[in-house]
Amino acid sequence: MEPILSLNHITKLYPGVVALNDFSVDFAPGEVHALLGENGAGKSTLIKVISGAIAPDKGEIQFKGKKYSKMTPAISRGEGIEVIYQEFNLVDTLSVAENICMGERYGRFVDFKKMEEKAAEIFTKFKIDINPKETVESLSTAHKQIVEISKAISKKCDLLIMDEPSAPLTVNEVDAMFDIVRTLKAQGITIIYISHRMDEIFTIADRVTVMRDGGFVKTLYVKDTDRDELISLMVGRELSGTYPAPEKTYEEELFRVENMSGNGDKDISFSLRKGEILGLAGLVGAGRTELARLIYGADRAEAGKMYLEGKEIAIKSTSDAIRSGIGLIPEDRKQQGCFLEQSIEWNIAFNNIRNMSKSGFVDRKKVRETSEKYCDILRVKTPSLNQFVKNLSGGNQQKVVIAKTLAAQSKVIIFDEPTRGIDVGAKHEIYELMCSLADEGIGIIMISSDMEELLGMSQRILVMAEGKINGELEKEKFSQETILKYASNC
Amino acid sequence: MKAIDLLKKFTIIFVLIGLVIVFSVINPVFFSVQNFTNIFVQQSYVIIAAIGLAFVMISGGMDLSVGYQMSMVGIMTALAMMWWNLPMPVAVVIGLATGVLLGIINGVAAVSLKVHPLIVTLGTMTIFQGVSYIISNSNPIFGLPDSFKFLGQGYVLGIPVCVLIMIVIVALASLILNKTYFGRYVYALGSNDEAAHLAGVNVKWMKVCVFIISGFCVAISSIILVARAGSATSATGVGTEFTCMTAAVLGGVSFKGGAGKVWGVITGVLILGVLSSGMQIIGLGTYPQYVAKGLVLLAAVGFDNYQKTAKVKKVD
Ligand SMILES: Nc1ncnc2c1ncn2[C@@H]1O[C@H](COP(=O)(O)OP(=O)(O)OP(=O)(O)O)[C@@H](O)[C@H]1O
Numbered sequence: 001m002e003p004i005l006s007l008n009h010i011t012k013l014y015p016g017v018v019a020l021n022d023f024s025v026d027f028a029p030g031e032v033h034a035l036l037g038e039n040g041a042g043k044s045t046l047i048k049v050i051s052g053a054i055a056p057d058k059g060e061i062q063f064k065g066k067k068y069s070k071m072t073p074a075i076s077r078g079e080g081i082e083v084i085y086q087e088f089n090l091v092d093t094l095s096v097a098e099n100i101c102m103g104e105r106y107g108r109f110v111d112f113k114k115m116e117e118k119a120a121e122i123f124t125k126f127k128i129d130i131n132p133k134e135t136v137e138s139l140s141t142a143h144k145q146i147v148e149i150s151k152a153i154s155k156k157c158d159l160l161i162m163d164e165p166s167a168p169l170t171v172n173e174v175d176a177m178f179d180i181v182r183t184l185k186a187q188g189i190t191i192i193y194i195s196h197r198m199d200e201i202f203t204i205a206d207r208v209t210v211m212r213d214g215g216f217v218k219t220l221y222v223k224d225t226d227r228d229e230l231i232s233l234m235v236g237r238e239l240s241g242t243y244p245a246p247e248k249t250y251e252e253e254l255f256r257v258e259n260m261s262g263n264g265d266k267d268i269s270f271s272l273r274k275g276e277i278l279g280l281a282g283l284v285g286a287g288r289t290e291l292a293r294l295i296y297g298a299d300r301a302e303a304g305k306m307y308l309e310g311k312e313i314a315i316k317s318t319s320d321a322i323r324s325g326i327g328l329i330p331e332d333r334k335q336q337g338c339f340l341e342q343s344i345e346w347n348i349a350f351n352n353i354r355n356m357s358k359s360g361f362v363d364r365k366k367v368r369e370t371s372e373k374y375c376d377i378l379r380v381k382t383p384s385l386n387q388f389v390k391n392l393s394g395g396n397q398q399k400v401v402i403a404k405t406l407a408a409q410s411k412v413i414i415f416d417e418p419t420r421g422i423d424v425g426a427k428h429e430i431y432e433l434m435c436s437l438a439d440e441g442i443g444i445i446m447i448s449s450d451m452e453e454l455l456g457m458s459q460r461i462l463v464m465a466e467g468k469i470n471g472e473l474e475k476e477k478f479s480q481e482t483i484l485k486y487a488s489n490c
Numbered sequence: 491m492k493a494i495d496l497l498k499k500f501t502i503i504f505v506l507i508g509l510v511i512v513f514s515v516i517n518p519v520f521f522s523v524q525n526f527t528n529i530f531v532q533q534s535y536v537i538i539a540a541i542g543l544a545f546v547m548i549s550g551g552m553d554l555s556v557g558y559q560m561s562m563v564g565i566m567t568a569l570a571m572m573w574w575n576l577p578m579p580v581a582v583v584i585g586l587a588t589g590v591l592l593g594i595i596n597g598v599a600a601v602s603l604k605v606h607p608l609i610v611t612l613g614t615m616t617i618f619q620g621v622s623y624i625i626s627n628s629n630p631i632f633g634l635p636d637s638f639k640f641l642g643q644g645y646v647l648g649i650p651v652c653v654l655i656m657i658v659i660v661a662l663a664s665l666i667l668n669k670t671y672f673g674r675y676v677y678a679l680g681s682n683d684e685a686a687h688l689a690g691v692n693v694k695w696m697k698v699c700v701f702i703i704s705g706f707c708v709a710i711s712s713i714i715l716v717a718r719a720g721s722a723t724s725a726t727g728v729g730t731e732f733t734c735m736t737a738a739v740l741g742g743v744s745f746k747g748g749a750g751k752v753w754g755v756i757t758g759v760l761i762l763g764v765l766s767s768g769m770q771i772i773g774l775g776t777y778p779q780y781v782a783k784g785l786v787l788l789a790a791v792g793f794d795n796y797q798k799t800a801k802v803k804k805v806d
């Protein structure tokens with residue numbers, strides 16, 4: 001069959017980076033075509049070329065038989081290309097319905113009722129309860145993502161591009177999203193799907209194109225390949241499929257929370273051993289991030305006590321938390337994690353900048369050494385430490401956020417969705433990093449919506465639902481069913 | 491760095507040089523040590539106030555009350571000397587303390603009301619205006635002592651005192667913004683205050699701090715202005731906020747916060763100063779000067795944006 005979209009010899013250069021290198025690929029009509037590659041491989045750049053957000057330096061784009069040397073956003077939308085970008089593109093102060101219907105017109109005046117109905121209809125498909133009248137800024141990250149997806153699918157299109165749509169979602173929403181994708185596919189819509197979660201590719205995609213360092217590696221039928229082959233094509237080396245585990249175990253308690261309430265969470269108590277990796281499971285809205293923020297002093301707790309190494313600690317602010325040795329890697333890197341308009345070096349040193357200063361003056365040498373060290377450990381892909389964080393690929397931004405917390409040298413680290421948007425290779429590096437931190441005796445609390453990773457990495461799992469801890473599982477008892485049972489509170 | 495990048499980075503310095511050349515060609519009188527000294531003496535108080543405002547703007551805030559803070563500081567300093575017969579140094583301390591106090595009021599109001607500083611200072615500006623006129627009873631305060639006038643009119647080692655004070659403030663501000671962690675906190679606040687909060691920055695305290703710095707700079711600026719005039723009225727300094735804002739924006743301080751440099755602010759003020767002085771010398775009055783200043787601002791900001799979007803089209 002004639003491909004609906006062909007990219008021929010596309011090259012895109014950034015200062016110091018070849019983002020796309022003579023890249024060619026065809027997309028067949030009505031297929032779900034996955035793009036796979038490490039962080040910074042050029043996936044987002046490729047879709048920006050297709051949508052016309054950027055112009056390639058060389059090459060040609062052919063869509064529905066017409067040839068273009070570059071697209072523009074107006075042409076691509078006019079021709080029926082819709083994109084869900086990796087980063088949110090919502091107007092925070094407008095309502096959910098207005099965001100979804102942005103750019104559409106019914107008659108002369110704004111018809112709120114119609115917009116709200118339309119939004120509600122899509123949310124029913126998602127089996128999710130979001131009020132169309134609510135403003136976007138009050139939504140959780142997951143719900144924002146659903147709004148973002150709804151916005152794209154509410155338009156008529158022939159090609160739908162989804163750049164890591166599942167990253168902030170948990171199992172149930174991903175399933176609902178896949179149902180929607182299947183419906184769209186049945187209507188003959190072509191879908192380009194980007195994800196770092198391998199199992200999703202096997203669930204939803206027909207074909208997969210692997211890319212590495214901006215170059216084309218191979219296009220395969222999903223049914224003819226397997227996980228290991230894809231990974232080795234993608235990273236160019238073998239990776240063990242298993243999760244690493246810390247080597248040492250400690251017995252003594254490191255950190256304890258007693259009867260913590262606030263922020264929608266009620267009466268939370270748990271303890272964390274030295275060198276333990278404790279998983280927090282739960283559905284969207286279960287109160288996991290809220291708990292993390294209470295512990296970290298980002299929101300004020302109404303009640304509760306915390307003990308670190310046997311001593312009670314009073315945490316009234318985030319700086320108290322950092323000083324006591326508690327670190328948080330927040331879930332939303334763009335809003336909470338980093339300073340996009342500042343350099344990598346500046347960002348990494350920031351959490352600990354006071355200790356890198358002598359009588360108030362920043363020690364530039366120390367700052368440079370520290371950020372070099374953590375960039376190396378986490379293998380942040382960048383031509384220079386002076387690069388602005390906004391110019392990094394999504395996954396590399398996440399690495400900067402992690403580096404920033406590590407550089408503050410904490411005893412307890414809360415990882416809130418640490419591998420969101422991170423490729424398999426780098427995920428492995430982060431897992432190994434978590435293990436080596438645990439070996440040093442650091443206690444780790446890990447919040448993750450990626451069930452597989454949660455089961456693989458945790459030594460113990462607490463399941464939360466509606467602001468309460470609903471169950472606790474030891475490693476031997478881990479199973480997805482039990483967790484979901486506790487999480488859905490029945 | 492390539493020449494084109496240099497040009498982009500230092501655009502406004504080239505604008506300043508360009509203006510100086512244009513005026514010098516039209517009227518060579520413009521190009522004299524005397525005239526340049528004049529410009530510096532005239533603009534020193536604006537530079538100091540603009541630097542204070544820049545702290546607030548870089549942190550993502552805004553201070554509309556600069557002018558009436560100056561008015562209050564001027565009145566307080568003058569009446570301390572003339573009505574309460576306090577010695578000059580004590581009066582100066584009272585003036586500075588007034589500035590700091592007004593800064594605290596602005597900062598605390600912004601933090602506790604959780605309203606954008608633009609709105610808060612719109613309110614406090616009006617309040618300060620009222621208080622200043624109530625205190626002064628709309629009367630000017632004349633005959634300030636020579637020891638005080640020295641701050642605005644005197645020379646040390648052949649350099650005007652006000653310029654010396656300005657140099658000290660400029661040096662301190664650059665040091666704080668570029669070299670200390672406090673400076674990084676200011677930028678962080680303007681770049682992303684939620685991320686700053688999660689990184690352990692006491693966001694509320696920082697917001698108050700930048701207003702205190704602004705109030706302090708404004709107080710120094712006002713003292714210099716009053717000392718130069720030799721008298722204080724409640725109208726002293728009023729309108730400076732807009733000059734400062736124009737200069738800051740010209741100099742690349744972002745309205746959204748998170749970006750801005752001290753040298754940019756200084757260049758911004760000097761561009762405005764050169765424009766007034768140059769137009770004066772070639773015989774154009776105050777009103778054409780307003781038109782020119784407005785046009786320069788729009789042109790500079792427009793050019794900057796054009797460049798940025800052009801870059802986005804090309805790179806992003
Ligand atoms: N505006 C920019 N300026 C400079 N370099 C850029 C810019 N945008 C992207 N890059 C670089 O281009 C490369 C490809 O980035 P891209 O965002 O396409 O990666 P990606 O495959 O989507 O990665 P991820 O999985 O992390 O999202 C990266 O090395 C990135 O640093």
Ligand SMILES: [Mg+2]
Pocket residue numbers: 043044045086163393394395
């Ligand atoms: Mg990407």
